[in-house]
Amino acid sequence: MASIPRSISTSMSAFTSMPCEQASEWPRHGGQAGALLERFGLPADHPFEDFSANLNPLGPPGWVPAWLARHVGELARYPDVNYAEPRAAIAAHHGVMPGQVLLANGGGEAIFLAAGLCAGGRAGVLAPTFNEYARALAGVGAEVREISLADSLEDLDAVFLCRPNNPDGGLLALADVDALLARAAACGCRVVVDEAFIDMTARPADAAALPTRLAAHPNLILLRSMTKFYTLPGLRLGYALASEALIAAMARRQPPWSVNRLAAGLVAPLLADTAFSERTRAWLAAERPRMHRALQALGLEVAPGETCFFLLCPGVELRRRGITAEALLERLLCGGILVRHTHGYKGLDGRWLRLALRDADANDRLLKGLGDALKGEEDRRGRLR
Ligand SMILES: Cc1ncc(COP(=O)(O)O)c(C=O)c1O
Numbered sequence: 210m211a212s213i214p215r216s217i218s219t220s221m222s223a224f225t226s227m228p229c230e231q232a233s234e235w236p237r238h239g240g241q242a243g244a245l246l247e248r249f250g251l252p253a254d255h256p257f258e259d260f261s262a263n264l265n266p267l268g269p270p271g272w273v274p275a276w277l278a279r280h281v282g283e284l285a286r287y288p289d290v291n292y293a294e295p296r297a298a299i300a301a302h303h304g305v306m307p308g309q310v311l312l313a314n315g316g317g318e319a320i321f322l323a324a325g326l327c328a329g330g331r332a333g334v335l336a337p338t339f340n341e342y343a344r345a346l347a348g349v350g351a352e353v354r355e356i357s358l359a360d361s362l363e364d365l366d367a368v369f370l371c372r373p374n375n376p377d378g379g380l381l382a383l384a385d386v387d388a389l390l391a392r393a394a395a396c397g398c399r400v401v402v403d404e405a406f407i408d409m410t411a412r413p414a415d416a417a418a419l420p421t422r423l424a425a426h427p428n429l430i431l432l433r434s435m436t437k438f439y440t441l442p443g444l445r446l447g448y449a450l451a452s453e454a455l456i457a458a459m460a461r462r463q464p465p466w467s468v469n470r471l472a473a474g475l476v477a478p479l480l481a482d483t484a485f486s487e488r489t490r491a492w493l494a495a496e497r498p499r500m501h502r503a504l505q506a507l508g509l510e511v512a513p514g515e516t517c518f519f520l521l522c523p524g525v526e527l528r529r530r531g532i533t534a535e536a537l538l539e540r541l542l543c544g545g546i547l548v549r550h551t552h553g554y555k556g557l558d559g560r561w562l563r564l565a566l567r568d569a570d571a572n573d574r575l576l577k578g579l580g581d582a583l584k585g586e587e588d589r590r591g592r593l594r
């Protein structure tokens with residue numbers, strides 16, 4: 210298997226203040242289709258299905274539109290600045306104190322607030338991973354080092370990691386997290402674990418695990434996104450869990466009323482919807498292995514992962530025949546399927562693609578699109594020979 214580099218930086222002294230912006234002509238996020246359409250000479254209204262954004266295809270839960278309609282009159286009122294009700298609901302969900310919860314405007318805001326604690330310091334990022342950690346840290350003047358699990362934490366103020374990891378979906382084993390927490394505690398380094406996708410694994414025990422570590426680890430910060438799981442990118446919801454002291458420090462940097470009133474009001478009823486969580490886990494347990502097998506059958510190399518997206522590249526045989534991820538990306542988009550490039554992920558550098566898992570019918574269309582793209586590319590290369 211083509212290796213997915215876990216550690217890109219081999220030099221322990223290789224610090225950089227802005228590591229992830231070099232591929233400026235590639236859009237930084239999924240869902241930024243316009244730039245890709247332009248890049249490939251396609252019209253702005255070219256129709257496509259979006260497999261680039263990792264959102265739960267079952268959401269938002271069916272009752273959400275009616276709930277929003279019932280509460281629309283509240284648009285004229287500010288939210289409770291302390292978010293007492295949603296914080297209490299999140300605290301009860303995880304068995305922590307409300308003072309250990311910070312409600313955020315998406316997991317993205319939680320990342321930037323956690324990074325704010327490192328202002329002017331040094332942070333390690335377990336790489337390759339979501340670029341926003343490095344961007345948020347650089348934005349507060351922190352020096353950022355891409356590290357591997359084995360690297361020393363001695364001179365770091367914090368280490369950031371993503372579990373399951375974006376872009377490959379790999380789930381760092383709890384034993385490894387525990388070992389990292391112990392090493393970090395010994396040298397006064399904070400550990401920030403972004404669990405934005407943890408509810409979209411077929412392992413509920415893993416989703417519940419790290420909040421139980423908070424009592425013993427005052428250096429641990431957990432970040433969660435409700436945007437992904439409940440498919441609310443237009444509203445945004447996320448939160449951080451940590452010691453009361455760290456939550457208070459993060460809250461000092463948060464703009465007031467950062468989370469809008471309707472999103473904040475949705476937190477408690479969303480968390481109470483256990484049937485939605487169970488349906489999501491059942492979908493994932495069925496679709497992920499089916500798609501994994503089907504993608505491999507197309508000759509693609511699929512990184513081992515546990516969540517609602519796949520990182521893949523043309524397998525050895527396809528690569529030998531000159532087929533590249535970039536050619537597939539372009540052919541897929543021409544055929545009406547948008548997937549995520551990996552330019553800007555150091556070490557992946559566009560050689561891999563990230564594909565969201567969607568409902569079974571959409572996934573079948575993706576498989577058909579991939580089959581067509583591979584065939585089209587093979588034919589083109591055959592004609593060139
Ligand atoms: C790993 C990871 N964390 C956090 C976020 C941001 O979450 P939200 O959309 O809730 O701000 C994303 C979004 O892509 C992500 O991939």
